[in-house]
Amino acid sequence: GEDVEQSLFLSVREGDSSVINCTYTDSSSTYLYWYKQEPGAGLQLLTYIFSNMDMKQDQRLTVLLNKKDKHLSLRIADTQTGDSAIYFCAERHAGNMLTFGGGTRLMVKP
Amino acid sequence: DTAVSQTPKYLVTQMGNDKSIKCEQNLGHDTMYWYKQDSKKFLKIMFSYNNKELIINETVPNRFSPKSPDKAHLNLHINSLELGDSAVYFCASSQDSTRVNSPLHFGNGTRLTVT
Numbered sequence: 001g002e003d004v005e006q007s008l009f010l011s012v013r014e015g016d017s018s019v020i021n022c023t024y025t026d027s028s029s030t031y032l033y034w035y036k037q038e039p040g041a042g043l044q045l046l047t048y049i050f051s052n053m054d055m056k057q058d059q060r061l062t063v064l065l066n067k068k069d070k071h072l073s074l075r076i077a078d079t080q081t082g083d084s085a086i087y088f089c090a091e092r093h094a095g096n097m098l099t100f101g102g103g104t105r106l107m108v109k110p
Numbered sequence: 111d112t113a114v115s116q117t118p119k120y121l122v123t124q125m126g127n128d129k130s131i132k133c134e135q136n137l138g139h140d141t142m143y144w145y146k147q148d149s150k151k152f153l154k155i156m157f158s159y160n161n162k163e164l165i166i167n168e169t170v171p172n173r174f175s176p177k178s179p180d181k182a183h184l185n186l187h188i189n190s191l192e193l194g195d196s197a198v199y200f201c202a203s204s205q206d207s208t209r210v211n212s213p214l215h216f217g218n219g220t221r222l223t224v225t
Contacts (some may be wrong), residue, residue: 042218043216045215090151095158096158096206098155
């Protein structure tokens with residue numbers, strides 16, 4: 001995860017919005033992904049954005065992409081306790097290889 | 111119904127042993143991968159295999175060898191296990207590594223502990 005960076009930890013109250021940030025390095029990445037990992041489980045694809053888009057909304061999830069700054073964010077509206085997990089951003093390289101960030105642990109307090 | 115399944119879920123073994131982790135996907139995908147997640151949760155690609163080509167990450171020791179009997183299976187064999195091999199190993203698959211967008215689907219991981 002050295003090339004894709006995320007903050008380690010985020011704590012929010014239930015019902016608030018969560019914003020998880022990510023910076024990546026490969027300006028030629030065509031797709032950027034957000035994955036969710038719950039304890040003891042694998043990574044679940046949450047959403048993705050194509051590099052020619054600025055924003056993508058999918059129910060409670062909003063992805064913002066600033067290609068100039070190589071900055072990606074995931075906003076979760078009305079955060080619930082079930083959203084507590086580790087969130088990984090990933091950039092796609094040639095051959096569908098993904099480079100993952102170090103993950104952001106989201107803790108949602110009731 | 112599990113899309114990408116790995117066995118075993120947990121593996122505890124001693125240094126120097128040889129072990130294998132199995133992976134199967136029933137999604138009809140063409141490409142399979144092995145990722146390693148260390149104790150700090152960093153995920154790194156180890157291998158990608160798409161039935162035609164095995165892509166090896168140069169940082170992976172040659173003690174690790176993937177074996178693919180068919181495109182639905184990609185097993186990981188590890189020789190002479192070392193303490194530093196302790197990690198969670200994730201198998202994943204995607205429809206086609208050459209498609210513009212082909213998200214990875216992950217298994218639930220195999221936690222390897224080397225004592």
